[in-house]
Structure formats: structure tokens, C-alpha cells
Amino acid sequence: MAAPPVIAVVGPTGSGKSDLAVSLALELDGEVINADAMQFYRGMDIGTAKITMAERRGVPHHLLDILDVTQEASVSDFQQQARDVIDDIHARGRRAILAGGSGLYVRAALDVLEFPGTDPALRARLEADHAQLGTQALLARLQAVDPVSAGRVSDARRIIRALEVQELTGRPFSSFMPRREYYRPATQVGLGVDREVLRERLAVRVHRMVDAGLLDEVRLLDARGLRRGKTASRALGYSQFLRVLDGTSTIEDAAEETIVATRQFARRQLTWFRADPRIAWLDWHDPELVSKATALCI
Known part of the structure; x- marks a missing residue:
């Protein structure tokens, strides 16, 4: 008997x-798999x-609290971990339900997507x-071997990565771009939002995080090496409140900066998910949301 489609619940933060x-x-007798990159981290509870x-x-939850803040999150590692968990859940006759707003991580779990090595x-x-030649020289080098990628990237980090992949694999970096093709059958449910309501909701959410002890959480994680973490230290709220600990920002300013950054992130998430025509969108405030979502996934 074929496994049922994987379910993914997506949308903005x-x-x-x-x-x-x-x-x-x-x-649906299911289990949830976290697809929010920042919720991989132990101790990052309030701010995420x-x-x-x-x-x-x-309900059993998987892939929460699997990394220390000093470790770097990896999409390719997540892809294998998520697929292993999905296989295990389906082998036990239950439904696998991805939940999270990290778009690339959702795609990694659901879609045909290769990750070249390093x-x-x-x-x-x-x-x-x-360091010796500058960004433009490396961009010209990339143009010669992968003009498609050269037309898409401009920052040094991505140019270096594209050159690394081309030299390592013999294939242009652009050939590894994801396709909207499911790795296995899947159903994606998107939560459609009223943007103005979401803007206010996110502001209230950040203030509640502050009241719940976000600064103390950041202080504790700082002692565990938060600043050394390439991924965790950039998380919304955490980078802003590290500056409070340094005395270069106030709690009030850090909260406002976090609100602005969170709203910007939510807009980027909506742009990402709206570009995927396979997502079935439902109103997040619909009183029949659960029953309608369930009907999509049966």
C-alpha cells in the first residue's frame, strides 16, 4: 500500500x-515535523x-531542539533528517505533517532538490x-563558466559558492536550482493572512516575548556561545537583544527593531510561498479552518 501524501502547513510567521x-x-493520526530553522536550537524558545x-x-513533534546555538543549521542535513522521519512515521501507519515558515527547508523536504557538497x-x-582580486573579478570568472548564475548573484558569498560548486562538480551552480517537482506525493496548506492584522499581531507578539523574558533567554544563550553560532546569532530578536547586553541598544529600541525585522521577514515568506502554485490557501481566521484543511489532506 502506497504511503499517503506528506502534509505541509506553510505561511508567514x-x-x-x-x-x-x-x-x-x-x-488524521499524525505527527509533526518542525521546518522552522531557528526552532532547531535548544534554548531558543521565547524568541522563536x-x-x-x-x-x-x-502530538509527537520531531526535529525540535536538535542543535546547540554554536552549530550551523544545514538545509542538506535537514533534508535527509526530515525524509528519514517521514519514512518512519509512514512506516508506523501515521501521517507526517511538516510545519514551518523556512521556505527552503520545506522545499528541501518535499521537492526534488540536490545539494552539492563543499x-x-x-x-x-x-x-x-x-580578498586579493575583488568581487568583480570573481564575478567575471563565474560569467565565463556559468553565465546563468552570474546573472542571478551579486554578493561575494554567493559568487564564491557558485564557483566552488562549478569547480567541485563540473556542473554549473544554476543546474542545481530547485524544480517544483515533489520528491513524493504531498499536500501543502497555506495560511492566508490579512496583512494589516498580521502587522499588528507581530508587534504584540514581540512585546509578549519581551515580557516573557526574551532578554534573559538571550543572556543565557550568550553564555552558551550564541555569538559563535553563524545561524543562531542572526535569528530575529536574538541579534537585536545581544546589543542590549552590549549596552549599545535599549530594550525598547531592540523590540522595535525586532518588530520591523519580523514584519519584513513575514513579507518575504509570503512572497516565497505565493510563488508556489501547488499550495492550497485557506483563511487563517476561518472558523472552519481545521475541517477545511483536513478535507484537503484526506
Whole structure:
């Protein structure tokens, strides 16, 4: 018997993805897989609005709290981990439900998507070339071997990565671009939002995080090496509140900066997910949301 489609609940931050995923799991005998990159980190609870044990309502959750803040999140690692968990859930006759707003991570789990490897020595050589020759020289080098990627990238980090992949694999970096082709059958449910309501909701959310002890959480994580983490240290709220600890910002200013950054992030998420025609969108405030979402996933 073929496994049922994987379910993915997607949408912008603050739209209620975690709650809907739990409700679907209860309706469909499912288990939830986290697809929010910042919720991989142990101790990053308040600032990521990580779902609590009470909010999980007994539903098993996977790929939460799997990294220390000093470790770097990897999309390719997540792809394998998520697919292994999906296989395990389906082997036990249950439904696998992805929930999260990290668009590339969702795509990695659901779609045909290759991740070329890395070579530290090659990367170091290219970075040295960049330091000596500059961005434009490396962009010209990329233009010669991969004009498609050269037309898409402009910052040094991505140019170096594209050159690394081309030299390492013999294939242009552009050939690894994702296709909208499911790796296995899937159903994506998107939470459509009223943007003005979401703007206000995100502001309230950040202030609640501050009241709940976000600064203390950042202080504790700072002692665990938060600043050394390439991924965790850039998380919304955490980078802003590290400056409060440094005495270069106030709590009030850090909160406002976090609100602005979170709203910008939500807009980028909506742009990303709206570009995928396979997502079935539902109104996040529809009183029949759970039943309509369930009907899409049966």
C-alpha cells in the first residue's frame, strides 16, 4: 500500500501554523515535523515562539531542539533528517505533517532538490582570491563558466559558492536550482493572512516575548556561545537583544527593531510561498479552518 501524501502547513510567521499542524495531527493520526530553522536550537524558545509541551496536546513533534546555538543549521542535513522521519512515521501507519515558515527547508523536504557538497580547501582558496582580486573579478570568472548564475548573484558569498560548486562538480551552480517537482506525493496548506492584522499581531507578539523574558533567554544563550553560532546569532530578536547586553541598544529600541525585522521577514515568506502554485490557501481566521484543511489532506 502506497504511503499517503506528506502534509505541509506553510505561511508567514505568526499565522498559526503550529496550531493548525497539531489540529491536523489530531484529526488524521499524525505527527509533526518542525521546518522552522531557528526552532532547531535548544534554548531558543521565547524568541522563536517554539510550541510548548501543553500546546502540542500530546502530538509527537520531531526535529525540535536538535542543535546547540554554536552549530550551523544545514538545509542538506535537514533534508535527509526530515525524509528519514517521514519514512518512519509512514512506516508506523501515521501521517507526517511538516510545519514551518523556512521556505527552503520545506522545499528541501518535499521537492526534488540536490545539494552539492563543499570543499573547505577550495572555499579557502576562492576566499583568498576574492580578498586579493575583488568581487568583480570573481564575478567575471563565474560569467565565463556559468553565465546563468552570474546573472542571478551579486554578493561575494554567493559568487564564491557558485564557483566552488562549478569547480567541485563540473556542473554549473544554476543546474542545481530547485524544480517544483515533489520528491513524493504531498499536500501543502497555506495560511492566508490579512496583512494589516498580521502587522499588528507581530508587534504584540514581540512585546509578549519581551515580557516573557526574551532578554534573559538571550543572556543565557550568550553564555552558551550564541555569538559563535553563524545561524543562531542572526535569528530575529536574538541579534537585536545581544546589543542590549552590549549596552549599545535599549530594550525598547531592540523590540522595535525586532518588530520591523519580523514584519519584513513575514513579507518575504509570503512572497516565497505565493510563488508556489501547488499550495492550497485557506483563511487563517476561518472558523472552519481545521475541517477545511483536513478535507484537503484526506
